[in-house]
Amino acid sequence: QVQLVESGGGLVQPGGSLRLSCAASGTIFSIYVMGWYRQAPGKQRELVATITSGGSTNYDDSVKGRFTISRDNAKNTVYLQMNSLKPEDTAVYYCKRTEYSSTASYLKKQGYDHWGQGTQVTVSS
Numbered sequence: 001q002v003q004l005v006e007s008g009g010g011l012v013q014p015g016g017s018l019r020l021s022c023a024a025s026g027t028i029f030s031i032y033v034m035g036w037y038r039q040a041p042g043k044q045r046e047l048v049a050t051i052t053s054g055g056s057t058n059y060d061d062s063v064k065g066r067f068t069i070s071r072d073n074a075k076n077t078v079y080l081q082m083n084s085l086k087p088e089d090t091a092v093y094y095c096k097r098t099e100y101s102s103t104a105s106y107l108k109k110q111g112y113d114h115w116g117q118g119t120q121v122t123v124s125s
Helices: 103-107
Strands: 002-007 010-012 018-026 031-039 046-052 057-059 067-072 077-082 091-100 112-115 119-123
Touching: 002 091, 002 112, 018 031, 018 091, 018 119, 031 067, 031 077, 031 103, 046 067, 046 077, 057 067, 091 103
Parallel strands: 010 119
Antiparallel strands: 002 018, 018 077, 031 046, 031 091, 046 057, 067 077, 091 112, 091 119
16 A cells, blocks of 8 residues: 655745645555646646656646656655746645556556645635
């Protein structure tokens, strides 16, 4: 079982910055994709950014150039640096880790999903 613990959310003014962290613990595999998703009130959960165990990253267009996802494999932790925050970035941010038992399962996209509890980010003056 994998546990994900998020931290770093809070209230920030427009144009400000926050850094979210997500630490994984438990029985974890070396092949994974970790990502951040967000859900605003009345909206569906949406992808923000992902990073693979190999270091490849992917971003939603709405955050490109403002957010940066990174990882520290030694700490089993992924970060989301959020700069130039806008009111429309307000949401609950969730960390997700998808684990793959082998390269073959990764190529087949047959992984195991784990979610964090979420952390609130509010951008308001």
